[in-house]
Amino acid sequence: MRIKYFCMAAFIFVGLLGCSQNDSNESELALIKTTNPSPVVIENNKENKLDLVESIKKDIESIKELYDVAIVKGEEDTLVAYKVKHLQRFHMKKIEKKMNDMLEKKYPDENFTVSSDYKIFLEAVKLNEKMEDPDYPKKKANKRLKEIIKLKNEMA
Template identity: 35%
Template structure:
């Protein structure tokens, strides 16, 4: 009985903590036209931890977070993904960024549910910010 009194709170707290770990890893915002293809490309790379993809007209912003133990290869992985997206979508203006600030701002766009008329300007702003960072 005493063992049950010790183990029950431990099991409850572990189950609560594991439930908090379930977060969206792949978020696509904007036009959902290529959602499955984009998600498939990103899921095949084990160095990708989380992503936010914003699509609008002929623009696509792919903000990725690299897994912590792969951070030192961030530029290499970013170039690899950029090349892959450019080959897959030659008619789209695609920007892949592994910079955390771009990832944060992309999630902020999704959270604030920015309207279509402002979305294009916001994507241009993030692309300029990404070019400054590199």
């Protein structure tokens, strides 16, 4: 009888541990759940470009095959990292072409790097978190953005 109660208590204890909430960084859970990070602008004239990246994010989110998007606007480049809904993964090339065409048509002056790779998405979320710190230097952030874009280009 004691063994039965002990097993029941252990089962409940393990169940409660599994349900506990741990408030950690978004980047740690970015691949598992929808994080919906706000767009980041790494420029000196940040106010002018904030409306632009918000507009880009709104346009990207309107694509029904996607469920999460991270946008980082640097001095020269704009990184758009996104996650595709599971059943839409068979249409990745079509989705990326549709997105590229829309972005190039609507924002011809911007230089876009578009990626559906989870690693690129995760790095964009991490950079987003670092940019929340007002002491994080813009020069370092822009350098990191270029490294992420270089990583994306090497993977392709």
